[in-house]
Amino acid sequence: MTAKSQHYWGADALDILRVGEGFVLSGVDPESAPGHPGGKVQGQADLATGLEQLDEYQERLFAQSRADATHASVLLVLQAMDSAGKGGIVRHVVGAVDPQGVMLTAFKKPTSQELAHDFLWRIRKRVPTPGMIGVFDRSHYEDVLIGKVRSLAPADEIERRYDAINAFEKELTDAGTRVVKVMLHISYDEQRTRLMERLDRPDKHWKYNPGDVDEREMWPHYMDAYQTVFERTSTEHAPWYVVPANRKWYARLAVQTLLLETLEGIDPQWPAATFDVETEKKRLAAT
Amino acid sequence: MTAKSQHYWGADALDILRVGEGFVLSGVDPESAPGHPGGKVQGQADLATGLEQLDEYQERLFAQSRADATHASVLLVLQAMDSAGKGGIVRHVVGAVDPQGVMLTAFKKPTSQELAHDFLWRIRKRVPTPGMIGVFDRSHYEDVLIGKVRSLAPADEIERRYDAINAFEKELTDAGTRVVKVMLHISYDEQRTRLMERLDRPDKHWKYNPGDVDEREMWPHYMDAYQTVFERTSTEHAPWYVVPANRKWYARLAVQTLLLETLEGIDPQWPAATFDVETEKKRLAAT
Numbered sequence: 001m002t003a004k005s006q007h008y009w010g011a012d013a014l015d016i017l018r019v020g021e022g023f024v025l026s027g028v029d030p031e032s033a034p035g036h037p038g039g040k041v042q043g044q045a046d047l048a049t050g051l052e053q054l055d056e057y058q059e060r061l062f063a064q065s066r067a068d069a070t071h072a073s074v075l076l077v078l079q080a081m082d083s084a085g086k087g088g089i090v091r092h093v094v095g096a097v098d099p100q101g102v103m104l105t106a107f108k109k110p111t112s113q114e115l116a117h118d119f120l121w122r123i124r125k126r127v128p129t130p131g132m133i134g135v136f137d138r139s140h141y142e143d144v145l146i147g148k149v150r151s152l153a154p155a156d157e158i159e160r161r162y163d164a165i166n167a168f169e170k171e172l173t174d175a176g177t178r179v180v181k182v183m184l185h186i187s188y189d190e191q192r193t194r195l196m197e198r199l200d201r202p203d204k205h206w207k208y209n210p211g212d213v214d215e216r217e218m219w220p221h222y223m224d225a226y227q228t229v230f231e232r233t234s235t236e237h238a239p240w241y242v243v244p245a246n247r248k249w250y251a252r253l254a255v256q257t258l259l260l261e262t263l264e265g266i267d268p269q270w271p272a273a274t275f276d277v278e279t280e281k282k283r284l285a286a287t
Numbered sequence: 288m289t290a291k292s293q294h295y296w297g298a299d300a301l302d303i304l305r306v307g308e309g310f311v312l313s314g315v316d317p318e319s320a321p322g323h324p325g326g327k328v329q330g331q332a333d334l335a336t337g338l339e340q341l342d343e344y345q346e347r348l349f350a351q352s353r354a355d356a357t358h359a360s361v362l363l364v365l366q367a368m369d370s371a372g373k374g375g376i377v378r379h380v381v382g383a384v385d386p387q388g389v390m391l392t393a394f395k396k397p398t399s400q401e402l403a404h405d406f407l408w409r410i411r412k413r414v415p416t417p418g419m420i421g422v423f424d425r426s427h428y429e430d431v432l433i434g435k436v437r438s439l440a441p442a443d444e445i446e447r448r449y450d451a452i453n454a455f456e457k458e459l460t461d462a463g464t465r466v467v468k469v470m471l472h473i474s475y476d477e478q479r480t481r482l483m484e485r486l487d488r489p490d491k492h493w494k495y496n497p498g499d500v501d502e503r504e505m506w507p508h509y510m511d512a513y514q515t516v517f518e519r520t521s522t523e524h525a526p527w528y529v530v531p532a533n534r535k536w537y538a539r540l541a542v543q544t545l546l547l548e549t550l551e552g553i554d555p556q557w558p559a560a561t562f563d564v565e566t567e568k569k570r571l572a573a574t
Contacts, residue, residue: 090385104387192574195571202557206350208560210562271492275495277492280495280497284482287500
């Protein structure tokens, strides 16, 4: 298989979108489409092509793990401000592969039971098993984002968490999980437009919560908290990727490409038969 | 919304396919397409139409549950002999709706921990929460199918399980879960063809297991065990549906229609806003 990225992107999305040294979030234009100059129509066509490739990669990875031939798995971590499009990624990118190969978890406000444990307790229970694509819709990063902005934990505990996260993610990658951490980056104005649309449409009211505006009022604090997250946790083993997300087609294509390139790195193969094929054909034919 | 079933089926699939009194499994032709005389091309077009409806029903149900406006959920139980097409149902019917609204569990051979508990222990942990569509790929019925055919438990324990299952499913339906139990019914010859295809294609070898032929050799015993399951557990509150499955397009369409009609019965509505829309518009516009 040849990865999509080699056809449509000037370079690997894993390089273009990666948060490296000296990265400054405010320097990223949420309207931009780095790596994909083709525009919306081309982008949507590319998305459709990529879905087929993602589908095959996922099945190969799953097949290999069933034959005990790999420990590899993928964990896609999605973080973003409200309405940035996490749900659309889950639906249109992740939703295109076989549900049998996906472990999706939407992390909500922690329950009292969860709060009684370390912040990684509920996270650990949902890491993908071999062969699976795990998806976190929000994640342990909430504990250093809203956790910090809203002072839900003492400053020294927040401080401790960055290192705990790095150690945790190192464990994961050492065990064979590719961790792909994505922040979908929309602009302050775009968020107003999207939230207003939810208010305008009765079939979208359920997605709106008055608390969304409260969080929106803390926007600069959130951007600062994200900047710190990037500085403290965009590691060699588990880097962050910031995806400009004002254009939905671009954000979906970019995340799909990050997944495709990650799977390409694993390069899963159909496992060899663990039985003698000719013998089995004879046994079966005799029935 | 108008359900698909009213357009394409002569009567409700929930009636046509239901296992009622006097049902005899051997009287069902796996090649047949009851309720849908249109053939494959029409069937595939209907499947595409139905997917959009299923998608909207699922989102409404999910939305309503988020607003605490319903306890309803759906549980699709899939049982079948190997290669009958459970995976295809999960992928092409269930896989077409938003993954955020689906709880899928593939029950494998029980672990030693699971065996140390009652057979329903692992099942209870995976029943759908309100608003969700739960899917069991295999289920507690394995414990009275392979459990019986292979004598994995004493006869009186198997006997006890039918009643335990009925009581358990009554609990579920009393709590608001619609339980849709489907057996995909293929013929003995069709299974040979499908298993042979797995042996013919290296990219399908991983789906084949020599044990599949061992189970196949017990075919008549399995058919008897299914017949008993239907007699003992096709109840008023949680009836069985037998879906002829030699034609994949038909099986998928039939299961989709069973789900559509079930959701139609729930009739989920977009929940009313729990906030004052005009006030929120003003608050948002001021940011």
